[in-house]
């Protein structure tokens with residue numbers, strides 16, 4: 061038994077955010093999260109509303125499905141959640157992907173450790189700011205960052221307001237050697253008015269840029285939007 | 299005499315495109331280009347219309363100006379043009395920036411070589427596709443790519459139409475080991491109707507993504523927009 065609870069598998073599409081923004085990639089989204097962020101944009105992975113979508117899959121079957129959907133047109137797979145770091149068995153999937161020459165991207169909030177983190181090519185740790193209503197366990201985070209600090213990793217904090225911005229700065233200063241990304245938060249994960257959503261998000265992106273540019277305490281930082289929301293709004297599975 | 303013809307110095311702002319997209323950076327824009335691309339978005343650097351803006355500056359004076367504008371709030375400087383690769387004296391600026399712990403980004407079309415390329419941290423070579431009406435000298439390009447292939451470089455091709463897309467593919471296949479970026483072209487560099495411009499650019503970005511996602515010959519690629527046009531339209535110096 062090395063099954064993985066899979067929520068959805070889709071692609072090829074682009075990675076819309078973070079350190080590999082724009083990358084052509086397949087997505088494997090796992091079920092379950094130890095957090096319950098106030099603004100979670102994938103709450104269907106943990107709040108019960110997507111329960112009927114969960115399939116327990118062997119790593120080999122996930123690889124078969126990826127090939128079915130993406131053919132030979134991809135070299136990158138993103139594992140997302142929920143929090144994939146809850147799942148020990150992802151190790152098996154990672155090994156199959158590596159064996160087939162596929163690069164792997166993964167994002168997790170930094171609340172749990174897995175040994176297979178060492179094998180991830182592009183690992184993003186994204187601690188959650190106050191607006192999420194989650195509390196960061198900094199001892200745990202310190203330990204995780206220390207273990208993987210020699211890998212190709214990045215830190216990313218989603219910012220909704222001034223308090224989040226201050227939290228982001230604290231994270232950046234605590235781990236100042238790690239490449240740091242600020243990302244605009246999406247307040248409204250349910251609207252289907254894509255044009256309106258985009259204007260709102262662009263305004264917030266502009267606000268975040270303005271703030272960061274005049275802030276001497278953020279000297280080395282990347283400020284990015286979520287590109288996929290500009291293209292597809294809140295639509296899922298693209 | 300180690301002067302550099304400078305068009306404008308501005309920032310801090312974000313890098314809107316390519317391998318360091320989102321990066322907080324200062325910009326130094328040099329004057330002059332050996333190309334005259336049909337759709338050049340900085341033609342004022344070479345077509346005479348910006349002649350009155352050109353200042354011959356010593357590297358030390360450029361550094362002073364950068365500090366004046368950016369204070370201690372930046373760790374990254376982007377040198378852009380025109381084609382900065384025309385200017386041997388950029389060597390002196392590069393040395394001053396390195397000495398001060400500043401990372402350097404630079405983009406050039408790959409028509410000219412300079413030894414100071416070796417000292418650039420994030421070097422983008424962006425050969426120009428058919429819609430530019432320029433002809434790529436592939437012998438020259440081969441030679442340049444070969445020399446810098448062990449550095450942290452990327453290739454970027456701006457795509458306006460199907461013919462450009464095919465050209466981009468040819469470049470990607472010729473230098474398949476180099477990280478490759480596809481970028482949406484901006485057809486209309488003069489409009490001041492920012493909302494209209496953004497919708498047009500988003501549609502073209504969407505078109506380019508759709509095309510690339512189903513194309514098995516682009517397995518490993520990043521597809522990106524020009525973020526700054528989403529935020530500032532065609533405005534200069536931001």
Ligand code: SF4
Nearest residue numbers: 093095096097100142
């Ligand atoms: S950590 Fe991520 S998946 Fe989990 S609740 Fe927060 S935003 Fe949602």
Ligand code: SF4
Nearest residue numbers: 331333334335338380
């Ligand atoms: S190479 Fe760049 S600066 Fe020169 S004409 Fe072409 S687009 Fe303009």
